Amino acid sequence: MIPLEHFLTLSGILFSLGLFGVLARRNAVLILMSIELMLNAVNINLVAFSAYLVSTEFVGQVFALFVIVVAAAEVGLALSIIIAIYRSRATSNVDEVDLMKW
């Protein structure tokens, strides 16, 4: 059996990568991808915890399924907003979407 710690480390790394991507990326779609990465890292955590620590129920797996659904909805909405911005500003670079500051 793969020790639990490995899963946790993997998810930790993925989460950090996602977070880095969110902070460092300028393209809105790439930021979305990073967010997805973060959410999937959490999914790994949930499933791993549930498999190793909770013997009878499948709480973590169920939670992960819900998260996948919600993430899909979020991405759908996000992409449509990005399209709307692209149509009006011809850019998907978040640095250029800055009409409002301070």
Place this chain on the structure above:
Amino acid sequence: MTFEDAYRLSPELILGFFAILIVLLDLGVRRKGWLAALTLVGLGASAAWTAVLTAGGWQGTALGDTLAVDNFSLFFKFLFLGAAALVVLASTGYSIRFARFQGEYYALVLTSAAGMMLMASGRELITLYISLELTSLSLYALAGFLKDPRSNEASLKYLLLGAISSAVLLYGMALLLGLTGETHLDAIANALGRMPGANYPVLFLGIIFIVTGFGFKIAAVPFQMWVPDVYEGSPTPVTAYLSVASKAAGFAITLRVFTLALGGPREAADWSLIFAILAVASMTLGNILAIPQANIKRMLGYSSIAQAGYLMVGLATLSDLGRSGIIFFLASYAFTNLGAFIAVIAISHRIDSDLISDYAGMAHRSPLLAGALTFCLISLVGIPPTAGFIAKVYLFNAAVQQGLAWLVIIAVVNSVISAYYYLGVVKAMFMGTPLSLERVTAVRPALAALAVATVGVLVVGILPEPLISIAQAVGRSLIP
């Protein structure tokens, strides 16, 4: 889902039903006013059902103990339904700007209200997350409804920052699951009581992540970056809705999670100081950054960050009185902020500007709207005879009782600072020379909503006793 479950969840189900109905009817109906009326009918039906649940003693849990129907959640359901109703009334003239998307607008208001109601009822991590996301997604979409660059930008910023914070929240929830093997708040509390001390750092990390997620919703520092831009860019009725309902939902969920799951004595001592520091940061930053604002929506955005700071003083008390203080404050804040925003909606819609300088001389052009806005602004400062005054006294009293006198001193000094920018708007309206002498009027539904809000502020300010006893009963019901 048993019959009892369905009965208990009917308020939310009704809203969902009406949301779908409105979207479908939007295809055929010409006069969109019918849709607004239908929304109000849906909200009213939901409120009526909630009243039946309250009076008929239907308290209990639903869906396998994941959702609670107790005084706490019933109170918040009324709050959200009331806020949504006032917002729908206030957007009667404004909704023309949504062109052919008015049906979706009303539907999203209903779904977000349903989401918030579920947020206040959740007792289990998965349910809380889903309801949080339901609310948030609806609000992200609502923020972008004006289809102009500002609104798009607001929506994008809101969504990106919100998605990040909910990812972080989720990580924290996963850690909680790992530490305790449970997702139900009661079971988590039990398990945390038996948890070996060596795991405490992980618990701390998990709680920090959860605070991050909730802090975003409450708009507390340091998770407040989205507020000014989203408040400025969104359609003003949505801003009003956000500032009141979304914040109340955030506090409801924070109260429930922190009281039930994380309120154990081992954790308690640290949290008071952490919440106190966050409170000070929010108040001070919100108030100071509000002073130079020229756009009234942006100013009200920073003001709501500051108000979140005052509310967090109540969180820092970790006491029954503090919790009832938060609930009272949220109710009075709902009346006050909605009143202010409805006046802003009416005025800005007519003069087509959100700049405070364009509000000059408004007292001549519209004494009623200017007077109502002034009254709500002085309630935000905390000057009698308004609800805001009683709310601050009540909340600060709870803090003093817990030995947080230093925090109260900072809070009252902040109230004085806030007077400066609130009175700046009053000054512009009463003393400035109007740009034109054209009367500014509002449509009747908006005026009715404004009247309800302003009268509410006055009545709660003079006769706070009923609301205080409700707040205390609701606060007590949180602890089983």
Place this chain on the structure above:
Amino acid sequence: MTLPELPYLTIIIFLPVVGALAVVLQQTTAPGRAIKLTAALFSFLPLVLSFILFLAFDSRTTGLQFVEKYPWIPRLGVNYFLAVDGLSLPLVLLTALLGFLAILASWKISLRIKEYFAWLLLLETGVLGVFASLDFLLFFLFWEVELVPMYMLISIWGSGRKVYSATKFVIYTLTGSAFMLVGLLALYFSTGTFDLVEMSQHPIPATVLPATAIFFLIFFAFAVKLPVFPLHTWLPDAHTDAPTAVSVILAGVLLKMGGYAMIRINLGLFPEVISTYAPLLATLGVVNVLYGAAVTLLQQDLKRMIAYSSISHMGYVLLGISALNPVGLTGAALQMFTHGTITGLLFLLVGLVYDKAHTRQIPELGGLSHRMPVIGIVFVVAGLASLGLPTMSGFVAEMLVFLGTFPVWNVATVLAAFGIVLTAGYMLWMLQRSFFGPLNPRHASLADADALERIPLFSLVGVIVIIGVYPAVMTNVIATAIPQLLNRLGG
């Protein structure tokens, strides 16, 4: 005389605000006669009622009279508790009197008449409520009510840097109230009640804050109001830039809120603390007297001069409180009433001069008594009253203060007495420069006070002289409150 059982204090306090509503609901017509008459009516009735209460007040017993106590927010232990005693009844009467006279003095207002009288009446309600409340939260509520009307009145109808002065006034007052709120809440937590009477029966337990800390938190708010040097800087601006009637109320009544509250709360609830810090209060009082008088001498603007002289005269109140004996305290209480009438009269006169001569700068005035004999004479009377000439009320009050303070703080008293010399200096100099001597040609065609303008002048002169000649009318009433206030001082 015995009166039928009616909630007199509630009626007196809320009549003005009902009047404000009545004013707001009327149509605005150009001269606004209906509005002005409504305002006058709704401020005349409280005056009549408070005068009746004054006559009906039983000077043979000590303690509170005309008590009205009902539960207001039972869950917090807050009551709707109104009552007056010898200390507050004169001030209620003063407020009602000056409120009515202020409305009369505003008769010629033409800018936004409706709003002006509405705010003025609302202000009157707030101040009346402060003097009559014996529940600390209710007191605080009424204390705050006066903020918004003052802000509006000064910033719309004032002159000079009106918005700046109004904002300064609000920020200073709010800061003071902020500290008072903390003290109030600490008191509530330590004693479990908001009832000022109950709290004055026993020493304050130091549960959340030491009694001294609470004392100073609350004192800070009242020190801003009185005002006590160095928290006085809002006063010259607010007084000078406010419209005449508002200056009358501000100097005549609002400042007394500070003095009254010091006696009622700081002395009544914290006798041990105040006796420890009495030297500090005496010093502050002397500083007020001398500093205020000295700066007054430097003023060229008539109104600013009167404003600074108010700082000086309120120093006598602080001095009298610091004596902590019956005579000194009576003097302080009487000084509040008499100064209210005298300074009210002075501001009315300055307002008349400004209305007619269109300048308040003393160098630009001269020989006005040639054209305005009535105003001139009344001004002389007011000036003499201010410097404490016997046969006028100012003398009695200041005499009592000195009599009471000299045994306790003899140096301070001597220094403060010197303030009278300075007052005489600036008053007589001002009168000579503005009213006597050769008539300044630019004022060759001024009119004197007309009938309506003379009413406030003569009524105040009447009050000043009556109390100056027969002070027992007022001191008998005040004396009934003194034993209660001093009984915990240990003899």
